[in-house]
Amino acid sequence: MEGExxxxxxxxxRLIGLLGSPVGHSKxxxxxxxxxxxxxxxxxYLAFDVGEEGLPKAVEGLQAxxxxxxxxxxxxxxxxxxxxxxxxxxxxxxxxVNTMVFxxxxxxxxxxxxxxxxxxxxxxxxxxxxxxxMTLLGAGGAGTAILVQAALDGAEEITVFARSTSSFGxxxxxxxxxxxxxxxxxxxxxxxxxxxxxxxxxxxxxxVNATNVGMAPHAEECLIRDPSYFHPGLFVADIIxxxxxxxxxxxAREAGCRAFxxxxxxxxxxxxxxxxxxxxxxxVELVKEKCFHT
Numbered sequence: 372m373e374g375e376x377x378x379x380x381x382x383x384x385r386l387i388g389l390l391g392s393p394v395g396h397s398k399x400x401x402x403x404x405x406x407x408x409x410x411x412x413x414x415x416y417l418a419f420d421v422g423e424e425g426l427p428k429a430v431e432g433l434q435a436x437x438x439x440x441x442x443x444x445x446x447x448x449x450x451x452x453x454x455x456x457x458x459x460x461x462x463x464x465x466x467x468v469n470t471m472v473f474x475x476x477x478x479x480x481x482x483x484x485x486x487x488x489x490x491x492x493x494x495x496x497x498x499x500x501x502x503x504x505m506t507l508l509g510a511g512g513a514g515t516a517i518l519v520q521a522a523l524d525g526a527e528e529i530t531v532f533a534r535s536t537s538s539f540g541x542x543x544x545x546x547x548x549x550x551x552x553x554x555x556x557x558x559x560x561x562x563x564x565x566x567x568x569x570x571x572x573x574x575x576x577x578x579v580n581a582t583n584v585g586m587a588p589h590a591e592e593c594l595i596r597d598p599s600y601f602h603p604g605l606f607v608a609d610i611i612x613x614x615x616x617x618x619x620x621x622x623a624r625e626a627g628c629r630a631f632x633x634x635x636x637x638x639x640x641x642x643x644x645x646x647x648x649x650x651x652x653x654x655v656e657l658v659k660e661k662c663f664h665t
Contacts, residue, residue, distance in 0.1 A: 388416070388419055389443075391421065406657075427454060434479075451467070451481060452468045452481055455468060456479055458480070460523065472647050482647060484641075487643050500577070501525030508594050509531075509580065523553070534562060579607075579610070585611050586617075590614045602628075606628065607623035610636050638655065
């Protein structure tokens with residue numbers, strides 16, 4: 372198109388990768404390469420299908436090739452932490468890394484941008500977490516990242532709903548204990564129970580679904596079954612982006628709540644990674660226009 376920058380691979384192009392499995396569905400290569408093109412940056416972003424057994428060698432290989440860094444997705448986020456020499460506070464507490472930056476002299480700094488990206492998406496939509504109460508459904512990788520960043524960013528209270536039999540229970544208790552040492556946020560963890568969910572939502576400012584309930588092909592499932600749980604002023608967010616509008620998002624909007632789905636968390640966590648690698652601001656609106664159909 373007229374006026375657009377030419378995007379060419381050169382002999383000086385630096386690589387940034389995505390490691391995990393599966394990765395064929397990922398929008399990250401499209402997002403980042405569009406941003407590189409728009410800003411005239413000599414980088415290229417590629418996805419590599421790598422499981423946990425291959426992650427250490429893949430990271431070593433990227434370093435040897437002079438890559439700037441990489442994103443890490445499931446199932447490799449926890450293992451990635453052990454490959455880093457330095458960690459951001461959020462990555463250390465959450466026990467997971469989704470962004471690696473390859474520094475000088477072979478040092479890898481690990482970050483998690485899931486939580487910071489999610490809260491940035493909320494801020495851009497008009498909601499800010501300081502002084503607010505959050506009800507969080509799910510304590511998996513994304514849920515933990517959101518929990519940690521919300522507490523570090525000044526949330527007053529967070530109620531986490533997680534199954535007591537979940538394998539994440541021990542990690543959640545550890546994370547809550549560590550946050551107690553560095554944040555005044557009041558955090559409690561409850562098992563899923565209809566009465567408890569209704570009670571916690573009654574004075575919450577934001578509800579976040581960080582589970583996979585409602586993801587295609589089970590798009591009509593929802594942990595909130597009764598729309599009367601929603602109240603005016605409640606902000607609702609779902610981390611699922613397939614479908615773009617989950618049943619939770621549709622129900623919330625029909626009840627008069629502001630709500631958004633997981634595409635914007637994906638967009639803004641990518642923006643945070645991009646800034647860590649390049650030192651430049653991600654062209655959010657352009658990438659949204661080019662890569663997202665909402």
